[in-house]
Amino acid sequence: MSNPTPGNKVVLITGASSGIGEATARHLAACGHTVVLGARRADRLKQLATELTDAGHEADYAELDVTDLDSVKAFVDGAIARHGRVDVLVNNAGVMPLSYMADLRIDDWNQTIDVNLRGVLHGIAAVLPAMNERRSGHIINVASTAAYRSDPTGVVYCATKFAVRAISDGLRKESTDLRVTLVSPGLTRTELTQSGGDDQLQGAVRTALQDVGIDAKAIAEAIGYTIGQPNDVNVSEVIVQGTASV
Template identity: 50%
Template sequence: MTTTALPSSTPRVVLVTGASSGIGEATAVRLASEGHQVVLGARRTDRLEAVAARIRADGGRAGVRRLDVTDPDDVRAVVDRIVEEHGRIDVIVNNAGVMPLSRLDALLVDEWDRMIEVNVKGLLHGIAAVLPHFQRQGGGHVVTIASVGAHEVVPTSAVYSATKFAAWAITEGLRLESDPSIRVTTITPGVVESELAEHISDPGAQSAMRTYRRNAIPADAIARAISFALAQPADVDVNEIIVRPAAQR
């Protein structure tokens, strides 16, 4: 049976990908504290269980699902299971991402491929999994975590910036193509406290990142932006929010 979009004050069923740390963890914690049913998805289930236990201890509702966003069948199965358990899925926060920066002449092709698999294909897999449910329900909200790398390119960021511009473009395309009952938001963080930079293997990029990341804001700053977008009335679609440290230029 077709249903309608939920009022902005109604608790939602929210899937957060990449929820084992950083922005994903902060988003799950904040949304659960606001009364939403959150489902935490990532590959590191031990980390997910720890976050979910903290949410439940604070009175929130949290489920855990092992999730590999690079596997479309896995993403679809997780989303379908959420709908089976809760009757619907209202929001997906496409947060899973990797950032192994390097110069192109370092030829770290495997790392390029990994960024494309997670940052671009992972986003598409999430959209493909939720969209049929949103269309059937008559509403839903897709939130994509992009990056200021979608709007600028610096040495070592060519491939990463390309994936984040793709994420922005895919999400904007979805907004233009979707019925107004499906809201679409791109959240674009600047420098945020996270594990992303810890996975940079290229020494030059590592050194540059230490300087670039001197001024970082907490991941909860991004979670608050997501909360703001979700809390708007059904006829208001927050298309994009860019959130940076005040000192970032």
Template identity: 50%
Template sequence: MSTLIEGKVVVITGASSGLGEATARHLAALGAKVVLGARRTDKLAAIVNDIIQAGGQAVHLKTDVTQLADMQALVGIAIQAFGRVDVMVNNAGLMAIAPMEQARTDEWDRMVDINIKGVLYGIAATIPVFEKQGSGHIINISSVAGLKVFAPGGTVYSGTKFAVSAISEGLRQEMAGKVRVTSIEPGAVDSELKFGSGDEASRNFVVDFYKQAIPASAVARAIAYAIEQPADVAINEVVLRPTVQQF
């Protein structure tokens, strides 16, 4: 068990499946106290029960990352249960792939709200706590689509993930010496993300593309690597893809 993860309080959004669930289970197994947020409370409760049955420590709260009050409540539950917050993992995301000419503005709105505002609200909810504690770590889940534009189809999604990468870098500069900041940029990882588009042709393309996906546990290990570094070391960026993925 890693002594640099053991006992740390880690808040994870989008924790009911995929990367969030895998991260919660992995970090709990390493001795972290995990606080799970998502909208599907039945799934959260089942994951928390599994963690507790395995000897870990976990709590959950129904959370909509597009609502600042929900994010503040999630951080509040962490402090209530465990006395502090050490890491915020802003993981919740939506990937609605479709050509821009379809003008799916509802999907654009949701991606902006979840992928950008959700990250900002996670930051807003934790920075005051971290400043009071004198330490903290924010981990934002971006994407390889935040490094180069995935088009046609992923233009708006890439825009939101470029924003996450920019926000992460700006926050790193602003909080240097006080809060560690990490941007994780995965390629194709097995999760529900691939089902996010309302356009059938685009969704089928993405599902086919994701046949090369690596398991969510790969990202969980990358997150653990960033967390377990000594306090004077910050892993600022991690890019990981399936070995066979070209994009």
């Protein structure tokens, strides 16, 4: 099977029911890519996929839990069965329950590790064999500017993003055929602060988002840029943040 042109890729997106994932699906579909949407909220995925296909784009979806390796493998295998290949995986699903370490919100810590770190590893494990066999593919891991610092209100969240950064760098160095990109958004208007964590801290971030947060479309366009490069060009890291961010 010949490698696709930069303008015609089969792109799998995790966490596609809202925020950066939804914006990325809309942008990439409009660019002519085939998008396969995955998330736990299948009703939202169905609505988005229907909207995209009604607009003449190529889109489908499947319910997905990135913390479950079998679910991720089924998501990837289903996409290959329908489309013949996976060109790009956008590992986007994430959670951000902010709290101080002293609060001992251990369930939140474990959920953050399961989604933000294990979820990324599960995605890589599911697509890597076929990509290596074809000697072609692109894995995009969505991290955060928190991958470059440690905030006292989000130590575990930052730790998972540090780890995603390390995984991306190591995987990139391992292969001369695959492209690996780390995309690190700054404060972005999404639903990350809507559940979990300390209510006061989460509320403070929601207020900050209204003041200095950027639209998720900016991240989607950055992801689209990396995908649109020639197959022998790798954009290793992209940091996207608002001009008002610190």
